[in-house]
Amino acid sequence: MNFLEKYNRAVRENESLLCVGLDSDAGKLPECLKKEKNPVLAFNREIIAATKDIVCVYKPNAAFYESAGREGAEAWEAVTEMAGEIPVIADVKRGDIGNTAAHYAKALFERNAFDAATLNPLMGKDTVEPFLKYEGVYLFLLGLTSNASAGDFEYTGSLYKKIAKKTKAWNGEFGHRLGLVAGATKPKELKKIRAIASREILLIPGIGAQGGNIRETVKAGFSGKEGNMIINVSRAVLFAGSGPDFAEKARQEALRYREMINEARRLG
Numbered sequence: 001m002n003f004l005e006k007y008n009r010a011v012r013e014n015e016s017l018l019c020v021g022l023d024s025d026a027g028k029l030p031e032c033l034k035k036e037k038n039p040v041l042a043f044n045r046e047i048i049a050a051t052k053d054i055v056c057v058y059k060p061n062a063a064f065y066e067s068a069g070r071e072g073a074e075a076w077e078a079v080t081e082m083a084g085e086i087p088v089i090a091d092v093k094r095g096d097i098g099n100t101a102a103h104y105a106k107a108l109f110e111r112n113a114f115d116a117a118t119l120n121p122l123m124g125k126d127t128v129e130p131f132l133k134y135e136g137v138y139l140f141l142l143g144l145t146s147n148a149s150a151g152d153f154e155y156t157g158s159l160y161k162k163i164a165k166k167t168k169a170w171n172g173e174f175g176h177r178l179g180l181v182a183g184a185t186k187p188k189e190l191k192k193i194r195a196i197a198s199r200e201i202l203l204i205p206g207i208g209a210q211g212g213n214i215r216e217t218v219k220a221g222f223s224g225k226e227g228n229m230i231i232n233v234s235r236a237v238l239f240a241g242s243g244p245d246f247a248e249k250a251r252q253e254a255l256r257y258r259e260m261i262n263e264a265r266r267l268g
Helices: 003-016 039-051 062-066 070-081 098-111 156-174 186-195 216-222 246-267
Strands: 018-022 059-061 089-094 118-120 140-145 178-183 202-204 229-232
Touching: 003 140, 003 229, 018 246, 039 070, 039 156, 039 246, 059 062, 059 070, 059 140, 062 070, 062 089, 089 140, 140 156, 140 186, 156 178, 178 186, 186 202, 186 216, 202 216, 216 229, 216 246, 229 246
Parallel strands: 018 059, 018 229, 059 089, 089 118, 118 140, 140 178, 178 202, 202 229
Antiparallel strands: none
C-alpha cells in the first residue's frame, strides 16, 4: 500500500487523526532501557506496540537518530518495519538542488522504506521533483511552522500563503501527492492555509509541549471530505512516564489525545 492507502485505512480503522512523533531522545529514555543493546530501538518498539491501534501515522525526526550515532541509525532504519501497516513520515525537512535531492530521496525511499517525508520547498519545484519519482510517496512541504520565530520569514510577503498556493498548483501536476506542514500554534494562519489548500493533507505540529489548542486547531484545519489533517504529538506522549510502565503511560496519553481530537471533530 502507498501512503494515502495506509493513512486512510488507519484513520478509518483506528478512528484517529493522531500522529505520534518518534522524537526518541537518547538522553531522556527510561532508566529501565539503559542496559538494552540499543535503547533507542527498544524504546521505539515498546512505544509503537503500545500505540499502533490508536494512531494514523508515526513521524520520527531524523535529528534524534543522527545524534545517537550507530544506535540511532539502526533504530531509524527499523521504524518502518516495526510500524507495519501504519504509515511513517520521515521528518527530515530536506531542501537542496536536484542532484543532491535525488540522493536524499534515495536514502529515504530505497535504502529505507518510508511512506512520506517533510521537505523545505524554498528553493523551488526542482528540489521537490526528485522525491516524487518514487511512486506512492507523499510529501509535506513546510508552510507555516510552529516555532516562535517562524514569523521572521514565513509572514514576510505572506510567504506561507504563497507556499500553500504553489503546493495546490503542483498537486494538479503531480497527482495530489503533496501536503503542507502548518503549526497548531497559529490557528488564524492555519485557517487561511486551509482556505487555499482545501484538498491537501495538513501535518500539524505544535500540540502538547508546544501549547497548541486542539479545539482551535481542528476548527481551523479540518475540512471533512475535501481534506484532512494529521495532528502530531511527540514529547507529551513519548515521555508521559519514565518508569518500567512507560509504554502503558504513553498509550494512555495517546488515547487521551485521540479522544480530544475526535471530540473537537464532533463539535465541528
